[in-house]
Amino acid sequence: MEAEGIVPLNNRIFDPKMANHSIDIYYYHMSPPSRATLLLIRALGLKHNIKIVDIPNKGQMTSEFLKINPLHTIPVINDGEFIVYDSHVIMKYLVNQYAKDDSLYPKDPKKEAVVDQRLYFEASYLFPRFIAYFMPTLFGGQPPNEEAHKKLEEAFQHMDNFLKNQNWFAGTNMTIADFSLFSPFSTVVACDVFDFTNYQNLWQWYQRAKSAMSGFGYDEIEQEGANAFGGYYKSKIKDLS
Template sequence: MPTLDLYYMPSPGASRAVIMTARAVGVELNKKVVDVFAGEHLNPDFVKINPQHTVPTLVDDGFVLWESRAILMYLAEKYGKDDSLYPKDPQKRALVNQRLYFDLATLYAAISGYYYPAFSTGKFGTPEAFKKLETGFEFLNTFLEGQKYVAGSNLTIADISILATISTIEAVDFDLSKYPNVERWYANAKKVTPGWEETRPGLDIMRALLLLLIAMPNLDLYYLPSPGPSRAVVMTAKAVGVELNKKLLNPKLGEHLKPEFLKLNPQHTIPTLVDDGFVIWESRAILIYLVEQYGKDDSLYPKDPQKQALINQRLYFDMNTLYEAFASYYYPLLRTGSYGDAAAWTKVQNAFELLNTFLEGQDYVAGGQLTIADISILATIATIELVDFDLTKYPNVAKWYANAKKETPGWEDTLEGLLSRKHLFDAKKPEFK
């Protein structure tokens, strides 16, 4: 038996075509998975074998070959018991070759051009790309008019290669009934091609991955890890179960004033969320949007008008009273090196007294469960982690704060960002209230 190593991934059609052809000619493959998504195709030992670092790659007792269709031809010529899979007759062979090139340049290009962007963007291609896909299937439907196989009167490597390519439709929702000749050929090809069932699980892997990717939103968050508004967005995203593509924006370097960011947000504030082209800023508006768009239920921002109104009131209280008080007293340090005046300190005390009143007999700031009002206010008053602030004067707030840190998803994830500014405040500890 020959020693044939196949470096491959189980889901792509190119790899599955090689496996089916090997089965058709009766050779065994030592299959070695190369995880392209993990960058294993760029490992030096693989690049040494194949400097183009593509899969599948076949190594036959030291002879190295890549490009799946070239591998199919090689396997059929070297190990085929006859020439039925790849005829020696020049005209029959020419027809098989034409179909192989059509497969690569038209069918595979169209399928990959429309479906494969989902692996990097989470979305399928453009309407123009889908039109190319339809055109490819229309051509194949024409080729198969009155034909049982794609290149002649028997199964060839052209059938195997095209079968592997278009079987991607089983991983997506594609209506093959519009192409009756292809549909008839496809049903038969799956029955007569050796190794089809062996490679079928690879399609299941692809379908599961594509369904996962296209279900995931593409959310870019322009943020800083330390300010409360950014942390509130990160915690809310965690609560609703969406991933954020976090893009650090450093105002000290003027990155918020660069033309490309101003084009997104002319107010040049952070955090700013971009959801597939939809741009929204002001953290509390972002929190509402995330829950309404991606929440599995409305618990974080109920649809009931009275419950929602109470949350809205607390969000405005957070922005206009709590956050404003903190910003007036503590944040001047970051610009001037000193804290705000006595009037600013009074605002802080008044804000906490009001919050303490709101929380009398309450576990949450707006109703009987955790909401985005809790998350937003938690992000705001967590500034006390950086300063010598006596929260015991406000027992209701202290109790709520301890519980909110336990219950809020993402609190631990944002803590490092919060504490990253602690050294700035530590230098002024003697001046704290």
């Protein structure tokens, strides 16, 4: 097992598959799944180009982008004309295709199922609750909703339980489940609207993950984007008062 917080670069930098091309990632800094994907790309040491999609100005609705992803969401990657969308699917693909081993997404069926469970938890439970709480205030000028706050906090309770007796979401080492859950969580932290005192497993994981991600661009990717989101949210709250 790796020492706590120390996660080696998991790459095959000299893999001939990467020799002649870079991966395009369609990205916006305030988007948690975009940041999770970019952090993973950095952790894998993959050559990449960042293509900004200006979500607040509806950049995802242009005919050019809709040809790439008819579902008009980011992140999307284009890996030598192979286009993948949905951050969870992208992360699985990148590890399967380029990682030097399967530690970030295990091939053992039981271990893989645990990682998938956490990924689907992010996709179908945490992120929809995140959207339901923050979006009406950010884009609809509505005050924060108490019921939505409670629903999002239920997700944190589950996350805290997942981390009972283990350092990472799927066991003893970091996996793509940690990348996926890290970006929405750090965004929530930047908004300053929840108290995590009662979720110590979760809070300690967050500190551990920050330290591990510092080697993959934590400051300029995750902290910058989460703070931008948090600042925007706080400005909307101020407008309401």
